[in-house]
Amino acid sequence: MANASAEKIAVVKEVSEKLAKSNAAIITEYRGLSVGSLAILRRALRPHGAEYKVYKNTLARFAARESGYGELEQFLKGPAAITFIDGDASAVAKVLKTHAKENPLLVLMGGVVAGKAVSAKELKALADLPPREVMLAQLAGMLQAPLTKTANMFAALPRKTAYALKALVEQREAA
Template identity: 55%
Template sequence: MSEKTHEPRADKVAVVEEVTAKLNEASAVFVSEYRGLTVGQLADLRKPLREAGAEHKVYKNTLVKLAAQAAGMEGLTEHLVGPTALTFVSGDVAAAAKALTEQAKATPALVVKGGMMGETVMSADDLKVLADLPPRDVLLAKFAGALQAPLVKTAGLLQAMPRNFAYGLSALVEEREAAA
């Protein structure tokens, strides 16, 4: 009696490779449960995520678990229970988290479970904190303003030195002329 070796189906291997590549390319991955969502609600969810630089896709949990192992993201597997969807973020992570959590507020059937950012496993609460951050451009503007303020002060002081020196020299000349 010969024993058959069970080869994985080519289509499943392709899906695992696709998900592994997406996990490796993404700056963050969020997991949500979509039980009870209509096709229209899923479409409504994808639009704001796309605008934030994220892609929302549904895959079989068993294939995602294999891909997560291949990508070194085993921490993601704890969230892969029930009907789950993945949000791959390549743009602003905070904006994508905000779009996902806002959609979850508007659509109670969508449950944000958590995810990973880099090597850090995130809970649903971590995602809410991330969603409350200001957008990237606002943070960069605040940072630039914080850097610029001391420079503006220094420039003002440097401009004042020659001006004050000139006033002092002028006053000294006038005082000498008045004394002579």
């Protein structure tokens, strides 16, 4: 890129910085999508800490290599857009999957989540996962259940003893 224009260098730097700050990145093919449809998608992604941008593939590939996201190169073919994710990757994947169902021209191609390349099939599976907060609550419930059972078991012993003594006292009073 020795003879590259200042604009191209700026684009590569921008993409590299966004990838470096991101938790994950998802590549989609947007061939044939209207500007309005892309605007709706961008608005839907924003609350989840994601940004949807279109870059020239050669510049995006170079930036991906530069920022340690080299796995993205295999997905940067044709009219591809990058979704930079700062928040929960499963929530963003769910938004993309929902939008792809509503608009078949949007195609999930793959991405990088937690430093690992993921296919479109894996992204769809990620989209089916519950949100992070729900999974943490489920984990807390699973960890709490054995403790609750143990506490109830220890509380039941004195309670049953008290019931037995009360029944014995009532039996002797009746006699």
